[in-house]
Amino acid sequence: MLSSSHSYSAANARAALAVAAWVAALLATGKAHANWDFNPRIELGASYDDNYRLAESGTRKIPAYGSLVDASFAARLLDPRSEIDIVPRVHSSFFPDDHEDQSTDGYLDVTGNYRTQKATFGGVFNYSNETVIASELLPADFPGVGLGQVVGEATGRVSVHNRRQLERAAPTMTYDFTPRWHLKAGAEYEQASFDNNVRVPQPTLQSYFIQEGFKDVYGNAGLQYDFSQRNDLVVSLTGGKFIPDGSPTTTERYGVQGQWESRPNSVVQYYVRAGIDQIHANTLVDGVINKTVAVGGAGVTMTYQLSQYVIDAIRDLAASASGAVVDHEEVRFRVLRALRPRLYTVLAARYARVRSGSTTILAIQGSDYVAASAALQYQLTQSFRLSTEYDYTWQRFQGEPNAASNGIAVSVIWQPLSRFNPLPDYNRLPMDRPQ
Numbered sequence: 001m002l003s004s005s006h007s008y009s010a011a012n013a014r015a016a017l018a019v020a021a022w023v024a025a026l027l028a029t030g031k032a033h034a035n036w037d038f039n040p041r042i043e044l045g046a047s048y049d050d051n052y053r054l055a056e057s058g059t060r061k062i063p064a065y066g067s068l069v070d071a072s073f074a075a076r077l078l079d080p081r082s083e084i085d086i087v088p089r090v091h092s093s094f095f096p097d098d099h100e101d102q103s104t105d106g107y108l109d110v111t112g113n114y115r116t117q118k119a120t121f122g123g124v125f126n127y128s129n130e131t132v133i134a135s136e137l138l139p140a141d142f143p144g145v146g147l148g149q150v151v152g153e154a155t156g157r158v159s160v161h162n163r164r165q166l167e168r169a170a171p172t173m174t175y176d177f178t179p180r181w182h183l184k185a186g187a188e189y190e191q192a193s194f195d196n197n198v199r200v201p202q203p204t205l206q207s208y209f210i211q212e213g214f215k216d217v218y219g220n221a222g223l224q225y226d227f228s229q230r231n232d233l234v235v236s237l238t239g240g241k242f243i244p245d246g247s248p249t250t251t252e253r254y255g256v257q258g259q260w261e262s263r264p265n266s267v268v269q270y271y272v273r274a275g276i277d278q279i280h281a282n283t284l285v286d287g288v289i290n291k292t293v294a295v296g297g298a299g300v301t302m303t304y305q306l307s308q309y310v311i312d313a314i315r316d317l318a319a320s321a322s323g324a325v326v327d328h329e330e331v332r333f334r335v336l337r338a339l340r341p342r343l344y345t346v347l348a349a350r351y352a353r354v355r356s357g358s359t360t361i362l363a364i365q366g367s368d369y370v371a372a373s374a375a376l377q378y379q380l381t382q383s384f385r386l387s388t389e390y391d392y393t394w395q396r397f398q399g400e401p402n403a404a405s406n407g408i409a410v411s412v413i414w415q416p417l418s419r420f421n422p423l424p425d426y427n428r429l430p431m432d433r434p435q
Contacts, residue, residue, distance in 0.1 A: 035077055035078050035079055036075060036076070036077050037075070037076045037077075037078070037418055038073070038074070038075050038076075039073075039074040039075075039076065039415070039416070039418045040071075040072070040073050040074070040414075040415070040416065041070075041071065041072045041073075041074070041413065041414070041415040042069075042070070042071045042413070042414045042415075043068070043069070043070040043071070043387075043411050043412070043413045043414075044067075044068075044069055044411060044412055045067070045068050045387070045409055045410050045411020045412065046065070046066065046067055046068065046409070046410055046411070047064075047065065047066065047067075047068050047093070047407065047408065047409040047410075048063070048064070048065040048407065048408055048409075049063065049064050049065070049391075049405055049406070049407035049408075050063050050405060050406050050407070051063065051403065051404065051405035051406070052064035052098070052101055052133070052405065053101070053133075053158055053159050054137075054158055054159065054393065054395055054403040054404075054405055055159065055403060056400060056401040056402065056403045057401040057402060057403065057404075058401055062098065062101070064095045064098050064101050065095065065097070066093060066094045066095035066096055066098075066102065067093070067094045068091070068092070068093050068094075068409065068411065069090075069091070069092045069093075070089070070090070070091045070092075070411075071089065071090050072087055072088065072089035072090075072107075073087070073088055073089075074086070074087040075087075076418075081114060081115050081116075082112065082113065082114045082115065083112060083113055084110070084111070084112035085109075085110070085111045085112065086108075086109075086110050087107075087108070087109045087110075088106075088107070088108050089106070089107040089108070089109070090104065090105070090106050090107075091104075091105045091107070091130075091134070092104040092105070100161060101133070101161075103130070103131040103133070103134075103163075105128070105129060105130035105131060105134055106127075106128070106129045106130075107126075107127065107128045107129075107130070108125075108126070108127040108128075109124075109125070109126050109127075110124070110125040110126075111123070111124045111125075118175060118176045119173065119174065119175045119176070120173070120174045121171070121172070121173050122171070122172045122173075123169065123170060123171040123172060124168070124169070124170045125167075125168070125169050125170075126166070126167070126168040127165075127166070127167050127168075128164070128165070128166045129163065129164075129165045130163065130164060131161075131162070131163055131164075132157070132158050132160070132161075132162045132163065132164055132194075132211065133158050135153075135154060135164040135166070136154045136155055136156055136157060136158050136164075136211075136321075137154070137156065137158060137369075137371070137393060138151060138154060138350060138352060138369065138371060139371065139373070140348040140349055140350055140371035140372050140373035140391065140392075141334055141346055141348035141373055141375075142332050142334065142348070142350060145332075147269070147270075147271060147299045147300075147301055147310070147312055148259070148271050148273060148297050148299055148312065148314065150314055150316045150318055150328060150330075151318075151330075152318025152319050152320060152326070152328055153166070153190065153192060153318070153319055153320065153321060154320075154321065155210050155211060155320060155321045155322045155367075156354075156367050156369050156395055156397075157198075157210040157211060160198055160210075160211070162194050162195055162196055162198060162211055163194065163195045164192060164193070164194050164211070164321070165192070165193050165194075166190065166191070166192045166193075167190070167191045168188070168189070168190045168191075169188070169189050170186065170187065170188040170189075171186065171187055172184075172185070172186040172187075173185045173186070174224075179226070180225055180226045181223065181224070181225060181226075182223070182224040182225075182226070183221070183222075183223065183224075184220075184221070184222055184223070184224050184234060184236070185219075185220065185221040185222075186219065186220050186221075187217075187218065187219040187220075188216075188217070188218040188219070189215075189216070189217050189218075190214075190215065190216040190319060191213075191214075191215050191216075192213050192214050192215075192319075192321060193213035193245070194211045194212070194213055194321070196211075197211060197212045197213060197245065197246050198210050198211040198212070199212075199246075210321070210322060210365075211321050212244055212245055212246050212321055212322070212323045213244070213245035213246070213321075214242060214243060214244045214245060214319060214320075214321065214323075215242075215243045215245075216240065216241070216242045216243070216319035217240055217241050218238070218239070218240035219238070219239055219240065220236045220237065220238040220239075221236060221237055222234050222235050222236025222237060223235055223236075230262060230263045230264055231260075231261070231262045231263075231264075232260075232261050232262075233258065233259070233260050233261075234258065234259045234261070235256070235257075235258045236256070236257055236258075236259075237254075237255075237256055238253075238254060238255050238256070238257060238275070238277070239252075239253065239254040239255075240252070240253050240254070241253075242319050242324070242325045244323045244324065246323070249281055249282065249323070249324060250281070250282055251279060251280070251281045251324060251325045252279075252280040252281070253277050253278065253279050253280070253317055253325060254277070254278055254280075255275055255276050255277035255278055255295070256275055256276060257273060257274065257275025257276075257295065257296075258273070258274060258275065259271055259272070259273040260272045260273075267302055267303060267304060268300065268301070268302050269300065269301045269302075269303075270298070270299060270300035270301070271297070271298065271299055272296075272297075272298045273295075273296050273297045273298070274294075274295075274296040275294075275295045275296060276292060276293070276294060276295070277292070277293045277294075277295050277316075277317055278290065278291070278292055278293075279291040279292075279293060279317070279325065281324075293317060293327065294315070295315055295316045295317065296314075296315055296316075297312065297313060297314035297315065297316070298312075298313055299311060299312030299313065299314075300312075306337065306338040307335065307336060307337040307338065308334075308335070308336040308337075309334075309335055310332075310333065310334045310335075311331075311332070311333045312330075312331070312332050312333075313330070313331045314328070314329070314330045314331075315327070315328070315329045315330075316328055320354070320364075322364050322365070323364070324356065324364055326354050326355065326356060326364060327354065327355045327356070328352065328353075328354055329352070329353040329354075329355075330350060330351065330352045330353070331350065331351045332348075332349070332350035332351075333348065333349050333350070334346065334347070334348040334349075335347045335348070342378055342379040342380075343376065343377075343378050343379075344376075344377055345374070345375065345376050345377075346373070346374070346375040346377075347373075347374050347375075348372065348373050349370070349371065349372040349373075350369075350370070350371050350372075351368075351369070351370050352367075352368070352369040353366075353367075353368050353369075354366055354367050354368075354369075365397050365398055365399070366397070366398040367395065367396065367397045367398070368395070368396045369393075369394070369395050370392075370393070370394040370395070371391070371392070371393050371394075372391070372392045373389060373390065373391045373392070374389070374390050375387065375388065375389040375390070376388050376389075377413075382416075382417055383414055383415060383416045383417070384412060384413065384414055385412075385413050385415070386410075386411075386412055386413075387409075387410070387411050387412075387413055388408070388409070388410050389408065389409050390406070390407070390408050391405075391406070391407040391408070391409075392404070392405070392406055392407075393405045393407075
């Protein structure tokens with residue numbers, strides 16, 4: 001939603017000035033550091049969606065069409081011991097017949113690592129300020145999502161006009177005791193907030209949140225044993241705490257899990273994970289509630305000279321803007337295929353099933369979500385490429401009719417080649433958008 005209020009315009013202006021100042025400072029620093037690499041990207045195009053707000057069957061659909069602009073400025077610093085990537089990004093849409101649904105969204109992604117003789121320290125920081133159309137609907141091609149990574153937070157509700165701000169920090173550490181034994185540890189902190197917390201009253205259930213700010217803290221620590229250079233086992237202890245802003249229920253979770261990782265050859269990489277989590281919630285209505293949940297996953301990536309296949313299936317607990325920790329089950333699939341030296345396609349699909357972590361904690365409404373996409377990109381020159389993409393979205397909440405939409409976008413992307421990657425990498429070009 002693009003607000004016309006003075007405060008929102010002022011906030012956008014301050015954000016633009018901050019990004020401009022950051023870019024200027026970075027360019028000045030880059031002159032002094034030969035290892036800085038800058039990689040701008042600008043996308044201009046047009047889009048159409050026949051049911052932009054995913055109105056349910058039997059209700060009036062709102063189509064949206066117009067222009068889109070997506071611009072980012074990636075900066076990367078490499079030296080023998082460390083690496084840092086900084087990517088600010090802005091995505092803006094303009095709908096001439098639907099000003100209420102157009103938006104300008106801002107993102108900042110920072111990743112880095114530092115290596116010593118026996119240890120590696122790394123981390124990720126993400127910030128986003130976006131309309132709920134972007135935050136609550138998961139893209140079919142799951143860009144920026146690693147094998148086995150759980151993506152939660154969203155509720156799938158986009159019928160209301162709202163904006164979400166999300167800050168996420170995830171540090172990691174690895175320490176080598178011996179060539180075979182390693183300590184692996186990580187943590188994650190998320191803080192989500194909405195312009196308005198949205199609660200829906202129900203005649204037969206207690207009212208429930210569909211968009212509510214929260215804080216979520218999660219950590220894991222474990223031992224990794226390398227059976228060989230291509231096979232290892234990681235056994236970890238996990239724990240976390242979920243604190244919603246407007247709900248009296250806080251949820252703690254802790255557990256143990258093991259993950260087998262294998263890279264049998266240069267083509268195949270796969271993992272298998274299994275574990276047990278315990279949910280412990282303090283509620284005003286039902287007192288203390290405990291529940292045991294089995295979690296796990298399995299996935300494989302196969303990368304050939306002209307194609308890449310990814311399939312991943314996950315069952316885990318995830319933070320949610322619906323006011324509590326939820327059971328998140330997901331299957332996702334993606335194929336990247338070079339059809340000709342300059343032409344390639346991306347086919348992707350994901351299915352997500354969300355249910356309440358405990359039926360007595362809160363009246364969480366379960367949902368089923370399907371997203372699929374088909375894209376073609378043609379490399380016009382070394383710096384320009386043409387992109388076309390079709391997106392299908394289907395969603396059903398328990399006790400409600402389903403909703404579906406069809407969307408298409410056509411755009412031109414300008415992205416000069418990085419000096420660290422002198423040739424186009426067709427397995428990476430479609431994945432340059434943050435989640």
